[in-house]
Amino acid sequence: MGSEGSEGVVPGTVRPGGRTARVRAAVLRAAGDALVEHGFDRLDLAEVARRADVGKTTVYRRWGTAAGLVSDLLLDMAEQSLPRSDTGSLEEDLRQNARLVLRTLTDPRQGALFKSVIAASLCNAHTADALHRFYATRIGEWAGCVEAAAKRGEIPAGTDAHEVIRAVSAPLYYRFVVSGDPLDEAAADRAAEAAVVAARAGTYVG
Template sequence: MAVGAIRPGGRTARVRAAVLRAAGDALVEHGYDHLDLADVARRAEVGKTTVYRRWGTVAGLVADLLTDMAEHSSPRADTGSLIEDLRANARLVQRTLADPRQGALFRAVIVAAACNPAAAEALHRFYAVRIAEWAPCVEQAVQRAELPPGTDACDVVRAVSAPLYYRLLISGDPIDAAAADRAAEAAASAARAGVYAPASRPN
């Protein structure tokens, strides 16, 4: 059954939710290298056969976990203002990464992606979906003449979250609302200056 076809509240949905929750817990506790489908089944209190039949591999389970995280992420803002839309995006990323469980989960998945091609592919798909969802905020700003024609909407959205992920993975600095707002303002200023519009760049 396709993910979108799962009947809300049905047994299939309940099993998937339990298994993905257990997988997230195990990933946070032990990391990708020690993620084990049998352990996940035990944690979720479902049969091992069910887990192996539906997900098959650890990579398949992590891919579905990322799909689930994307499905449950808050929808993009549509305020009619570039800076307010980007600020909403930054605040969403900030709240996610600052959350003790979600932040640890993203850190574990990113570490896995650095050394496992299947995990990397799943992570790339996850972010491609999220960036594509928020890109219309920038495209609409171009249409309103807030930004130069040709501005790369995806690059602008990436620029918003990049400083926050740097804090999560590299510097360890607080991931707070002030950092989120600065990231949004920096991305908006650069976009207005034509940094993300190749036609506006000097040769």
């Protein structure tokens, strides 16, 4: 289990600058590869250091635990995620959102990585917190397209933008984690359309 630093900061969640950026990138890439191959339970910091060609001491001092390493990996993924679309149409923006989620979950590496992190979050509080922060960041970024739609009059004022974005991705994650039903563009487009119809009907107001 991960431990917090002396000032209450989870190891690995403070973004480095300058010359340490290259080391961070190499370690996070190695950590992602190890998660895909072996899962969280077998994520070993010494092995990650070897893969990244970085000293073990550096990895243990900076990230401390597997949970700290995964926390920083998710932070990095949030930082590198594509920006939201801005097409001027809520339906098209949400379709773009759904297809972005689809591409992520069906990508051989990214899909396996998310599945591993989701599984780890069920038994590790620090990993769960990091995953929640990751999704809060992404939902917050995409909420802007819903807020813009409300200003244009496409949907009622007072629509909860975050709930609309959650409604788009929820059916796709259900297929990904629970049901095993096909994940394809048809499923993504249906999720987006359903969210738009519900938003226009005032489902997410208040």
